Amino acid sequence: MKLEVINISKKFNNIFAVKDISFTIDKNKTMGLLGPNGCGKTTSIGMMLGLISPSSGKIIIDNKELNSKNRIELLGSINFASPYIELPKKLTVFQNLNVYAKLYGVKNASQRIDEMIENLNLKDFVYKKNGELSSGQKNRVSLAKSLINKPKLLFLDEPTASLDPDVGDYVRTFLENYKSQNELTILLASHNMAEVERLCDNIVMMKKGKIIDRGSCKALIEKHGRKNLEDTFLKLARNKDELE
Amino acid sequence: MNWNKIFALCLRHVYLIKGSFPRILDLIYWPTIQIFLWGFISKFFTLTSSYYENTVGIILSAAILYDFLFRSSISYNMMFLEEIWSRNFTNLFIAPIKISEIITALTITAIFRTLIGLLPAALIAIPLFGVSIFKLGIPLIFLMISLYIFGVTLGLLVTAGLLRYGPSFENIAWASLFFLAPLGCIYYPIEILPDFLQGLAKLLPLVHIFEELRNILINNTVNFNTIVISITISIIYFIFGVVIFYLAYFGAKKRGTLINIGE
Numbered sequence: 001m002k003l004e005v006i007n008i009s010k011k012f013n014n015i016f017a018v019k020d021i022s023f024t025i026d027k028n029k030t031m032g033l034l035g036p037n038g039c040g041k042t043t044s045i046g047m048m049l050g051l052i053s054p055s056s057g058k059i060i061i062d063n064k065e066l067n068s069k070n071r072i073e074l075l076g077s078i079n080f081a082s083p084y085i086e087l088p089k090k091l092t093v094f095q096n097l098n099v100y101a102k103l104y105g106v107k108n109a110s111q112r113i114d115e116m117i118e119n120l121n122l123k124d125f126v127y128k129k130n131g132e133l134s135s136g137q138k139n140r141v142s143l144a145k146s147l148i149n150k151p152k153l154l155f156l157d158e159p160t161a162s163l164d165p166d167v168g169d170y171v172r173t174f175l176e177n178y179k180s181q182n183e184l185t186i187l188l189a190s191h192n193m194a195e196v197e198r199l200c201d202n203i204v205m206m207k208k209g210k211i212i213d214r215g216s217c218k219a220l221i222e223k224h225g226r227k228n229l230e231d232t233f234l235k236l237a238r239n240k241d242e243l244e
Numbered sequence: 245m246n247w248n249k250i251f252a253l254c255l256r257h258v259y260l261i262k263g264s265f266p267r268i269l270d271l272i273y274w275p276t277i278q279i280f281l282w283g284f285i286s287k288f289f290t291l292t293s294s295y296y297e298n299t300v301g302i303i304l305s306a307a308i309l310y311d312f313l314f315r316s317s318i319s320y321n322m323m324f325l326e327e328i329w330s331r332n333f334t335n336l337f338i339a340p341i342k343i344s345e346i347i348t349a350l351t352i353t354a355i356f357r358t359l360i361g362l363l364p365a366a367l368i369a370i371p372l373f374g375v376s377i378f379k380l381g382i383p384l385i386f387l388m389i390s391l392y393i394f395g396v397t398l399g400l401l402v403t404a405g406l407l408r409y410g411p412s413f414e415n416i417a418w419a420s421l422f423f424l425a426p427l428g429c430i431y432y433p434i435e436i437l438p439d440f441l442q443g444l445a446k447l448l449p450l451v452h453i454f455e456e457l458r459n460i461l462i463n464n465t466v467n468f469n470t471i472v473i474s475i476t477i478s479i480i481y482f483i484f485g486v487v488i489f490y491l492a493y494f495g496a497k498k499r500g501t502l503i504n505i506g507e
Contacts, residue, residue, distance in 0.1 A: 010500070012499070012500060017500075042503060042504075043500060043503075045503075046500060046502070046503040049338045049503075050338075050497075051334065051337060051338060051497065051500075051502045051503045052497060052498075052500040052502070052503060053494075053497045053498050072340045072341070072342055073340070075338060075339065075340040076340040078338070079338070080334070080335075080338050082334075084331075085331050085332070085333070085334040085335055086330060086331040086332060086335075087330070087332055087335065088256065088260065088326070088327075088330040088332050089330050090259075090260050090263060090264060090330070091256065091259050091260060091263070092259075092263075095256075095259045095263075098255070099252050099253075099255055099256045099259070100252075100335070100339065102248055102249065102251065102252030102255065103249055103252045103253070103336075103339040103340070103341060104339060104340060105246070105248060105249065105340070129263075145335070
């Protein structure tokens with residue numbers, strides 16, 4: 001799925017949370033959305049998911065403008081994972097996946113749930129309640145839910161935040177493998193620069209609701225004369241002048 | 245409307261109730277306590293009040309029906325609050341589900357939650373106090389339909405408030421029915437109210453429902469006209485509730501509260 005964001009802005013109480021941002025993610029590409037806390041990443045993702053109405057601008061998914069009429073149809077091919085949202089704690093992993101498979105109208109739901117259990121190695125705790133799982137286990141379950149409908153467009157908001165390096169690497173490797181075998185466009189918001197360098201084809205850097213720079217990781221590092229993306233991020237985040 | 249999705253939303257709550265004995269106990273506990281409480285109060289009134297002379301069970305029947313209203317409204321609110329408390333809210337609202345499907349699923353599940361709690365209590369009242377609401381016969385079904393529609397409407401209005409104001413609106417969810425109880429004339433005839441409140445009270449379906457309940461039990465006659473009026477008023481409020489819910493939903497999208505409502 002191709003995602004086009006055209007001049008979207010969002011004002012809360014006459015203050016811009018997001019101001020006139022535009023970018024395109026081509027089909028099967030992964031784009032990193034970077035920026036300091038409060039720069040408008042979550043608000044932007046909220047607008048792309050149809051959870052927040054933009055004050056102005058357009059969001060086009062596979063040549064269809066996201067609006068209240070086609071939102072349900074488009075959401076069937078989209079999904080989202082974030083450590084800041086959870087699945088019901090009192091339901092088992094299987095029950096949660098079963099509910100979401102039905103909500104997304106997944107055909108052969110049991111087969112798809114089995115695939116997710118197998119691929120994300122959930123077998124040992126599939127009948128445990130979500131609230132009893134460790135952060136790493138919850139993260140994998142959340143990822144399983146976000147892939148249950150075989151989305152064509154996936155939004156990931158800090159997917160490895162609060163995970164230990166081993167589990168974090170497991171998740172990143174899983175995403176790389178999954179993407180190589182499936183048609184999937186990803187928008188990844190992350191503060192882990194190594195993760196962004198590893199997974200993303202392009203990045204968009206935001207600050208104070210605006211896009212301040214964009215390009216491939218390599219191009220941005222070279223452009224700003226830094227050793228790695230982390231240093232580039234720090235330079236851009238601390239720079240008082242807006243670049244774009 | 246996609247009934248599979250509505251089924252999935254209901255299933256989420258069935259799993260929750262099925263998997264927790266304390267939750268089932270909680271559903272049954274309060275209605276049963278109410279029955280005990282009002283059973284003894286009504287026994288006292290039957291013995292001492294001339295109004296209720298020879299009409300054993302009027303107060304207890306009213307208490308059972310009021311609890312049905314209370315449970316249906318609270319069940320509705322509880323299911324919505326469960327999504328907020330479990331931080332599942334965003335997951336739900338990014339799934340391809342229509343608002344009408346969410347409302348339908350909550351409405352269907354609420355009746356099951358309500359009946360789980362109420363049926364044991366209503367059955368206990370039969371051997372314990374010799375009072376059976378089932379003696380109301382066929383009209384009982386219509387009175388309960390009217391109460392249920394109104395209970396769901398209150399649930400819709402409170403959930404709309406939760407969408408608009410966030411979890412802080414939770415306290416209103418618990419208190420909502422107590423605000424209406426005095427005007428609803430649940431345990432006393434409408435004539436007890438001051439004149440200026442009687443007109444206001446008649447705008448609520450509760451007055452008509454409980455007046456008819458007393459009419460059936462005291463006079464042994466059924467006034468279907470009153471029942472039709474109560475159902476009509478309940479439906480009007482329900483439509484109003486749906487409109488308010490939609491407005492709250494679109495307002496929440498505008499304010500951006502759907503993405504962080506549990507925080």
